[in-house]
Amino acid sequence: MPITHTLNGKTRWLAVLIALAGWSGLLLQWYLLQRAAQTDGRGIGQLLVAYFGYFTILTNLLVCAAVSWPLAAPTSAPGRFFLRPAAIGWVTASIVFVGLAYHLLLRRIWQPQGLHWVANTLLHYVTPGLFVIYSLAMLRGIALRWTAPLWWSGYLVAYFVYALVRGALIGSYPYGFIDVAALGYAVTIRNGCFLLLAFLLLGYVLIGAWRLGSRRS
Template sequence: MRKFLSILFAIIAWFAIIAQYILMLNASTTGFADTSIRFFSFFTILTNILVAIYFTNQAFVKNYAHKAFLNKTGNLTSTTVYILVVGLVYQVILRKTWTFTGLNKIVNELLHSLIPILVLLFWYLYEEKSIIKWKSILGWLLYPLVYLIFILIRGYFTNYYPYPFVNVLNLGLSQVIINSLMIMILFITISSVLVGLGKKIDKD
């Protein structure tokens, strides 16, 4: 069942990513190169790529030995944290900001709604929750922190920010820092909930 779910979830994730890329290229007015850079500037896309890579690895690996980097205990939990933040931020902050129709709507729901649920389900079924350490949470913050620094530096030179809550031009740097701190708190909160819940589930 684990391999079947891995294959299914990998297909769904890669379909959503590739379809979103094609849709974005088709709607582009800035050219292939700039559109491609903007595509990979979205935390949603980068995180869904991470999810797709994880499930692709799970689908083809012959065993789940922890010596393989992607199979180390805790990697699934960190990936789950990232994709849950993607889903929650979209549902709470961005859903009313952007309106989609047709295939755009389907792909958007896959990236922001269905895939986070699928990853959480996989985490519940297969992560070795009891041995995940609390101190790992700090390490998990590196990815979103590097991402934030990247989009702020790129935004400074290009005046393009992928999300409205980090748009320095509209909000000012102080407000963007406040917004970023709140999202970092969300990362820490979800991480803590998953680690704590995981230990309780495995204990019961």
């Protein structure tokens, strides 16, 4: 699929805001995790395993890459890739899924305070919200294929497999709804299937919204 256009005007400023919010949230979360690790004696290896075990962290890193590459090196291969409509759609579906999953599944069991609240808000609400606006600006007038969410879901499936393998190796799972030790494989896989269906539904809703914008434009 061809490149939409280069960043300019409002889209450039949106990309800058997203990069600032995303990198700030990621760095703050790393600082807080490192500070907590100092009190319980965890080493840098354990810290890295814990940090990169979360879908939230990995997807916010994806978002930061999706705006930072086009800003810093728009003519490079990654810069051109992240300006493609399908890539923007994939990143949008993934980060919106992060925000919705947190709000619906985790918000009531995790009530952060202070800097934890700031990091949590940046990663789960501010960055997803800004990227939705960015996607509307970049994809208006472009109709993505209806098969696109099937390809995008490969990222979620890959993370699910990664989380299960990681959990089997270290005995710890990043989220309670995929905790094999507590739920067993049958329930965990069932939960994974529900999450996959929710992701696909979200992808089609987003494509419908972008197509509606295309008709209105």
